[in-house]
Amino acid sequence: MHMVFGNLAKITRVIYYRLSPYEQKPFVGIIKHGFPNVLRRLQENIFIVTPPFIFTTLLMSWADSKNLELSVKNPKDYEHEK
Template sequence: MGGGGARTSGQLLGPWGDFGSPPQKGIITYSLSPNRQRPLAGTAHAAIFNVFRRTRQQVLYWAPPLIAGYYLMGWAIERNEYLNSKAGRAEFAEEE
């Protein structure tokens, strides 16, 4: 009884979920036609304002570490360039 229409006791058994019985009474269903639905209505507007709101609320969590990392990286690059320069090698030659 895979999916074809098999007859059992005078009643037609259709594919899965459609057993050929009369429709139930008292069940009302509403639907919109596909050309009336707008699944992405307001998405761009909401996205812009949600990004702004979330950024404003979370900026104190990610901005200080970002700024500290930026300055730390700048210091490390400058220090590395000095230590690998002629003056830096002459100053710290006896330590190595």
């Protein structure tokens, strides 16, 4: 037996069960079970996820305005160069 990719080792006492992708129904119950599950998860996590987003948005807004304020040159510093 040659060692080719896929036959690198002989494994005994291991049983693999596979379901054909053609026999699966991936969208069964998506409206009945999936959509309510999404709503439930959103309601559970909204108070965990939202405060960091709000804090980060306010922090970035403040940082952008402060950066713009500090990066503008003062015209009075250059009056003597005319």
